[in-house]
Amino acid sequence: xxxxxxxxxxxxxxxxxxxxxxxxxxxxxxxxxxxxxxxxxxxxxxxxxxxxxxxxxxxxxxxxxxxxxxxxxxxxxxxxxxxxxxxxxxxxxxxxxxxxxxxxxxxxxxxxxxxxxxxxxxxxxxxxxxxxxxxxxxxxxxxxxxxxxxxxxxxxxxxxxxxxxxxxxxxxxxxxxxxxxxxxxxxxxxxxxxxxxxxxxxxxxxxxxxxxxxxxxxxxxxxxxxxxxxxxxxxxxxxxxxxxxxxx
Ligand code: SF4
Numbered sequence: 001x002x003x004x005x006x007x008x009x010x011x012x013x014x015x016x017x018x019x020x021x022x023x024x025x026x027x028x029x030x031x032x033x034x035x036x037x038x039x040x041x042x043x044x045x046x047x048x049x050x051x052x053x054x055x056x057x058x059x060x061x062x063x064x065x066x067x068x069x070x071x072x073x074x075x076x077x078x079x080x081x082x083x084x085x086x087x088x089x090x091x092x093x094x095x096x097x098x099x100x101x102x103x104x105x106x107x108x109x110x111x112x113x114x115x116x117x118x119x120x121x122x123x124x125x126x127x128x129x130x131x132x133x134x135x136x137x138x139x140x141x142x143x144x145x146x147x148x149x150x151x152x153x154x155x156x157x158x159x160x161x162x163x164x165x166x167x168x169x170x171x172x173x174x175x176x177x178x179x180x181x182x183x184x185x186x187x188x189x190x191x192x193x194x195x196x197x198x199x200x201x202x203x204x205x206x207x208x209x210x211x212x213x214x215x216x217x218x219x220x221x222x223x224x225x226x227x228x229x230x231x232x233x234x235x236x237x238x239x240x241x242x243x244x245x246x247x248x
């Protein structure tokens with residue numbers, strides 16, 4: 001398989017994300033088709049992953065891509081929000097070979113989703129994962145734990161959501177919240193109660209501090225907040241491990 005990009009940029013503005021609020025550039029569907037034919041002929045690919053931060057933004061464009069690649073018989077996957085797909089788009093994606101969508105679910109707490117400026121609801125999450133499975137497409141869930149304001153209660157809400165929808169989820173990744181440079185939380189760290197000591201106006205080039213896997217830095221709030229996040233993260237992980245033993 002190969003990694004490809006269909007678009008660049010994302011018009012949304014999630015507070016934890018450094019890719020948002022960007023002008024979106026779409027590749028022309030014919031150009032994409034030619035690239036896939038090239039990859040198929042030269043490298044014998046059987047499938048591809050669209051690695052765009054948010055591939056399913058525009059209904060018309062998505063339907064065009066799907067129609068143009070359908071006869072290539074390639075299996076593919078993409079990342080998406082839960083609120084930009086619908087029945088028609090999912091059907092067309094499935095027909096054109098889409099086998100998995102990675103959804104930014106992020107949290108089961110409406111309070112945290114709102115603080116993230118994610119602009120999605122729990123009902124949208126539940127509806128979309130069900131509908132995706134209905135069209136035979138696998139669901140991978142992306143969760144972010146530890147956004148400012150996370151506590152035992154909000155974590156329990158995420159666990160509750162996962163309990164309700166886990167039969168529609170095939171794979172899952174739990175990331176720990178990190179204030180990524182370029183994201184709204186990074187730029188407005190005071191507003192999110194993030195410790196200024198982690199920031200240097202002079203960029204030191206040390207990206208290692210911002211790794212998103214298993215990063216348990218005390219980014220925000222008091223020591224008690226930090227301990228609370230740590231404890232609730234462990235709770236979430238042990239629940240996730242119990243339902244997806246191979247995933248974590
Ligand atoms: S998390 Fe996804 S939808 Fe939100 S700004 Fe980033 S790329 Fe866009």
